[in-house]
Amino acid sequence: MTKTLRAIVGSMLLAGMALAPAQANAAGLQCAPFARMFSGIQLFGAAASWWNQAVGKYVRGNSPEVGAVMVFKAIGSMRSGHVATVTQVVGDRMLKITHANWSIINGHRGQVERDVTVVDASPNNDWSQVKVWFAPIGKVGNKAYPVNGFIYAKADGSQQG
Numbered sequence: 111m112t113k114t115l116r117a118i119v120g121s122m123l124l125a126g127m128a129l130a131p132a133q134a135n136a137a138g139l140q141c142a143p144f145a146r147m148f149s150g151i152q153l154f155g156a157a158a159s160w161w162n163q164a165v166g167k168y169v170r171g172n173s174p175e176v177g178a179v180m181v182f183k184a185i186g187s188m189r190s191g192h193v194a195t196v197t198q199v200v201g202d203r204m205l206k207i208t209h210a211n212w213s214i215i216n217g218h219r220g221q222v223e224r225d226v227t228v229v230d231a232s233p234n235n236d237w238s239q240v241k242v243w244f245a246p247i248g249k250v251g252n253k254a255y256p257v258n259g260f261i262y263a264k265a266d267g268s269q270q271g
Contacts, residue, residue: 138220144210145193149179150263158184158191161258169262172236174205178260180228180240185256194228196260203230213245 142157151168153160161181164170174180174196182192194209206225215221226243230236231254238259244251 138218139210139222140220141193141209141211142190144222145179145195148208149177149195151179151261153261156184156190157182157193158258160191160193160261164261164266166266169264169266170259171262172238172259174199174237174260175262177263179263180207180237180260181258182240183256183258188255192255197225200227203235204228207242212242215245 142153142155142160145157146152146154151160151164153163153167155163158181160179161170176196176198178196180194180196182188182194184191192209192212194207194212196205197208198206200206205228207228208222208224209226210222211220212226213219213221213223215223223243223245227250228243229241229250230239231241232239238257239254240257241250241252241254243249
């Protein structure tokens with residue numbers, strides 16, 4: 111799927127969700143299906159498994175790029191990990207993401223948050239730990255979450271042996 115087509119489909123989904131009745135959206139969205147649709151990266155299953163699934167399919171790295179999917183590691187409070195799509199690189203240690211099912215908004219999870227702030231909280235400036243905007247407190251949270259890295263929306267041309 112081309113970048114333009116992905117952008118159109120993503121915009122249509124976001125517009126549809128904004129117009130959908132509350133009851134229809136009550137179950138909410140999970141992060142992985144939303145990231146798959148929004149980014150075009152065709153990986154499946156728990157968000158934390160995307161990092162290893164990408165080997166040989168997509169290029170992976172530690173530098174944020176627009177359209178890349180940031181893969182959070184599974185931890186106790188986030189057993190399935192989390193994935194989010196980079197929408198803007200603001201600076202060396204700040205970016206914006208669009209993701210689903212992070213903040214509790216109006217008492218419910220499963221909602222899409224667009225262009226929220228993420229700050230690199232890693233000691234080596236390598237995006238291995240991040241702090242994420244959390245709507246209930248109206249700012250970037252205090253907790254640093256471990257990150258595997260970024261999966262880029264381009265196929266990995268290397269051969270697996």
